[in-house]
Amino acid sequence: MQKKLVTIIFQTTSSCNLKCGYCYCRSNEDNTSRLSVDTVGKCVQRIADFFDDDYEICFLFHGGEPLLLGKRFYKDAFQFLKQRMEHKYYIGIQTNLVLLDDEFIELFRENCCSISASLDGYQPFNDLYRKYHSGQGTYVDVTLNMRLLQERGIQYGIVSVINCQNVRSPREFYCFTKEHPNVLFGLSPMFLKENENVIAPYPDQLGSFLIALFDFWIADPTPPRISLFEEIIRNLVEGNRSTVCTFHHDCSEVFFAIDGDGNVYPCCHFVGRGELCYGNLLRSSFYDVYNSDRRRSISERTIRSNNPCQTCEFFEMCFSGCMATSENGINSKDYFCNAYKMIFSHAKNYMEKSLRRMP
Numbered sequence: 001m002q003k004k005l006v007t008i009i010f011q012t013t014s015s016c017n018l019k020c021g022y023c024y025c026r027s028n029e030d031n032t033s034r035l036s037v038d039t040v041g042k043c044v045q046r047i048a049d050f051f052d053d054d055y056e057i058c059f060l061f062h063g064g065e066p067l068l069l070g071k072r073f074y075k076d077a078f079q080f081l082k083q084r085m086e087h088k089y090y091i092g093i094q095t096n097l098v099l100l101d102d103e104f105i106e107l108f109r110e111n112c113c114s115i116s117a118s119l120d121g122y123q124p125f126n127d128l129y130r131k132y133h134s135g136q137g138t139y140v141d142v143t144l145n146m147r148l149l150q151e152r153g154i155q156y157g158i159v160s161v162i163n164c165q166n167v168r169s170p171r172e173f174y175c176f177t178k179e180h181p182n183v184l185f186g187l188s189p190m191f192l193k194e195n196e197n198v199i200a201p202y203p204d205q206l207g208s209f210l211i212a213l214f215d216f217w218i219a220d221p222t223p224p225r226i227s228l229f230e231e232i233i234r235n236l237v238e239g240n241r242s243t244v245c246t247f248h249h250d251c252s253e254v255f256f257a258i259d260g261d262g263n264v265y266p267c268c269h270f271v272g273r274g275e276l277c278y279g280n281l282l283r284s285s286f287y288d289v290y291n292s293d294r295r296r297s298i299s300e301r302t303i304r305s306n307n308p309c310q311t312c313e314f315f316e317m318c319f320s321g322c323m324a325t326s327e328n329g330i331n332s333k334d335y336f337c338n339a340y341k342m343i344f345s346h347a348k349n350y351m352e353k354s355l356r357r358m359p
């Protein structure tokens, strides 16, 4: 039987050495708590006690910027995982990559960490929003460090935030992905509420971008790895078994974010939002957290009879999308609904046409 993958996101700190124009962590800047090895230890023990052998656990160190916690923290935390975890587990780091150095690389290699770094496209697109506090863009430093990872034979993934600028240039974005062979790309549509939304793409713009990108990708004999498209094709062929959290049938079942004080939230987008906190792992078991009324209520959001998504042709591929980019509170559908309808429909038509052409 295939094991279920659970992702535990450790929110290491909300501080960051960068000041990106779209950072959602800024709303949480007052929270100065930093994850300690002691908290990691207590939480990991609770997690190991709860999940049985049917599960594999991915521990993802997230931020702010997780490398700000320094090497000592990671040496001790990884050692602790080795000692306590009897399940199969993975370690991931989601980083802006600018603090990477030889010692970090060795540490990540020794502990088989998968690295996911942020880069939004070629320099003019990336440096528009991804900046140091001085205002200088990060492209040069990040790509140098990516080269360092390549030279050392270390695999990494790239998360690209799609904003109101790069969304207009799918061809350039596709050429950019081609320059990173064997790298898995995650596309994350930019979304900030209220007046900051001005730098987010409109849903129709995002849909057109995805369609153009898909057409380059599907026609390419050596396509780059773009997780959204791999997932859509897999879903169309095999039915939904999404690993991309946006289209998971219930992300609250398999994604959990833990802050420096041991509080547990649906994911890193909600850290600090007390009304969505499931409980505290320093004081309660993972069983109590998992069975909390809040988690159960979130878990039921897509199956509630008043969810209008249930009549959508693509419900089984989308499950109302992401709560963090929902139109109007976590119970409503994804703001990017129309973009997803556009790309699902386009990919489905493509598949149907290809099948008809088969002898």
Ligand code: SF4
Binding pocket: 016, 017, 018, 019, 020, 022, 023, 024, 025, 026, 063, 064, 065, 096, 118
């Ligand atoms: S690197 Fe991440 S945490 Fe840091 S400012 Fe940019 S978006 Fe925010």
Ligand code: SF4
Binding pocket: 245, 246, 247, 251, 252, 255, 266, 267, 268, 269, 321, 322, 323, 324, 325
């Ligand atoms: S809320 Fe959105 S970003 Fe968070 S785990 Fe669920 S789908 Fe992913």
Ligand code: SF4
Binding pocket: 308, 309, 312, 313, 314, 315, 318, 319, 320, 321, 333, 334, 337, 338, 340, 341
């Ligand atoms: S595509 Fe839109 S309507 Fe359909 S399930 Fe997704 S969010 Fe709901």
